[in-house]
Amino acid sequence: xxxxxxxxxxxxxxxxxxxxxxxxxxxxxxxxxxxxxxxxxxxxxxxxxxxxxxxxxxxxxxxxxxxxxxxxxxxxxxxxxxxxxxxxxxxxxxxxxxxxxxxxxxxxxxxxx
Numbered sequence: 001x002x003x004x005x006x007x008x009x010x011x012x013x014x015x016x017x018x019x020x021x022x023x024x025x026x027x028x029x030x031x032x033x034x035x036x037x038x039x040x041x042x043x044x045x046x047x048x049x050x051x052x053x054x055x056x057x058x059x060x061x062x063x064x065x066x067x068x069x070x071x072x073x074x075x076x077x078x079x080x081x082x083x084x085x086x087x088x089x090x091x092x093x094x095x096x097x098x099x100x101x102x103x104x105x106x107x108x109x110x111x112x113x
Contacts, residue, residue, distance in 0.1 A: 006074040028101040044086070
């Protein structure tokens, strides 16, 4: 589902705080993901978006245009009841988030939780 469908499916998601757990998770194909936990629902999700193209404006400045929401995919990986459980399950995430295929480590940790 895309990011708008994700938020529309449960109104608690839009108003909830979210804890970011890294913006540079990488899978075996080299795709980049962001990992977030929605406090009010307990959902831990990966958000994947295509690589952002860098464009130039007429003055020669570079910028990254806004990404259409239908290209931003969300994959809910697990529901984790509270912050203490989240911290327990994902202990050590900071050291593997940017490693090649850190997403595999993440999925393995969650399958054993």
